[in-house]
Amino acid sequence: MSTAGEVRSYRDTFLPYWHPVAYAHELREGPLAARLLETELVLWRTASGVAATQRYCAHRGADLSAGTVTPQGLRCAFHGWTYAQSGSCVRIPSQPQTPVPERARVNSYLAAQRHGLIWVCLSPEPAAPLPEWPELADSATVATVPLPRLDWETSxxxxxxxxxxxxxxxxxxEGTFGNPEQPEVPAYDVEKRSDGLRAQIVYPALAPAVGSAPPRVDRTTLTYEVTFPFTARLTFKPTLFYPHTVYAVASPWSEEKMQCFYFASYHPRIRNFAELFVKSESAILEQDRRVAEGQRPRAHPLDFSGEVPVKADRLPIEYRRALAALRLGRPPDAPAWD
Ligand code: FES
Ligand SMILES: [Fe+2]
Structure with missing residues (x-):
């Protein structure tokens, strides 16, 4: 399998999508530095929502994330130039009577707060809407718990x-929930959608041993739902543990580096869920991190010419096929390979 056609650059391909750049709770009253696709950003809250602009001041390149949020906009800490959400400079304190030069502006980007995250789209025309997760809308029936950002050296x-x-x-x-006695992957279907993928399996997870009781097999129904390009939602329906949903949204800093926003939703009546989830999921993800950071190349390959996919890898294969199609400028459900 090899790709055919003109491959677009990584940045150009993924630039028109919404990506998370911070948890909503990280953006407080002051500005916050962020990074996306090799673009340095600063975020801040406005009266009507969230603003995202280039991080460095047009005047003398000072770091606007060290500035102050004012009713007029973001004020630079160096000479007080103030930028509106549009990126235009609206105030130059050193010469208030002189018109603001036209070039006194910073790039501004689309920004939105949704699902507990701050999302940015670097293109004025997003290629796809934000993911729809209606189950998160009602805080009476759902609670969420985020993990600290996963800052991994991988794509x-x-x-x-x-x-x-x-x-x-x-x-x-192994040792968290993996069942080393059951490595065989049963055949499963992958549903291909224009905006993502869906698959379901039943995994015989091993619930950890409690006291002297041996570990128990917990047949867990796992539903995987991908929204292109970098979002996965996993619904866990165990028989012994609480049902919950995990959201993993990877945010590309560059072709070889990402951060991932990872959180779970659960029924708010489950009192100890958040504590248990953070503890167990952090251990699980640490197992994943060691593998992921060791993979080469770090960049996500466009095909399998350097790897050997087998049938049991069906879901990651379909995912890679879709991303390769995007890199080729095709719809994600179009064939990407010869
Ligand atoms: S560098 Fe920002 S106001 Fe001068
Ligand atoms: Fe894993």
Whole structure:
């Protein structure tokens, strides 16, 4: 399998999508530095929502994330130039009577707060809407718990692939929930959609031993839903543990580096869920991190010419095929390979 046609650059391909750049709770009253696709950003809250602009001041290149949020906009700490959400400079304190030069502006980008995250789109015309997760809308029936950002030395595509990888569960996750006795992956279908993928498997997870009781097999129904390019939602329906949903949204800093926003939703009546989830999921993800950071190349390959995919890898294969199609400027459900 090899790609055919003109491959677009990584940045150009993924620039028109919404990506998360911070958890909403990280953006407080002051500005916050962020990074996306090799673009340095500063975020701040406005009366009507969230603003995202280039991080460095047009005047003398000072770091606007060290500035102050004012009713007029973001004020630079160096000479007080103030920028509106549009990126235009609206105030130059050193010469208030003189018109603001036309070039006194910073690039501004689309920004939105949704699902507990701050999202940015670097293109004025997003290629796809934000993911729809209606179950998160009602805080009476759902609670969420975020993990600290996953700051891994890998690409966003590799990250999503490891989340979608069924065959690694019995190997990498031994000691957390993996069942080393059951490494075989049963055949499963992958539903291809224009904006994502869906698959379901039943995994015989091993619930950890409690006291002197031996570990118990917990047949867990796992539903994987991908929204292109870098979002995965996993619904866990165990028989022994609480049902919950995990959201993994990888955010590309560059072709070889990402951060992942990872959180779970659960029924708010489950009192100890958040504590248990953070503890167990952090241990699980640490197992994944060691594998993911060791993979080469770090960049998400466009095909399998350097790897050997097998049938059990079906979901990551379909995901890679879709991302390769995007790199070729085709719809993600179009064939990407000869
Ligand atoms: S460098 Fe920002 S106001 Fe001068
Ligand atoms: Fe894993």
């Amino acid at each position: 966003a595509g590799r990250m999503v692939e490891i989340v979608l990888d069924v065959a690694h569960l019995s190997f990498v996750h």
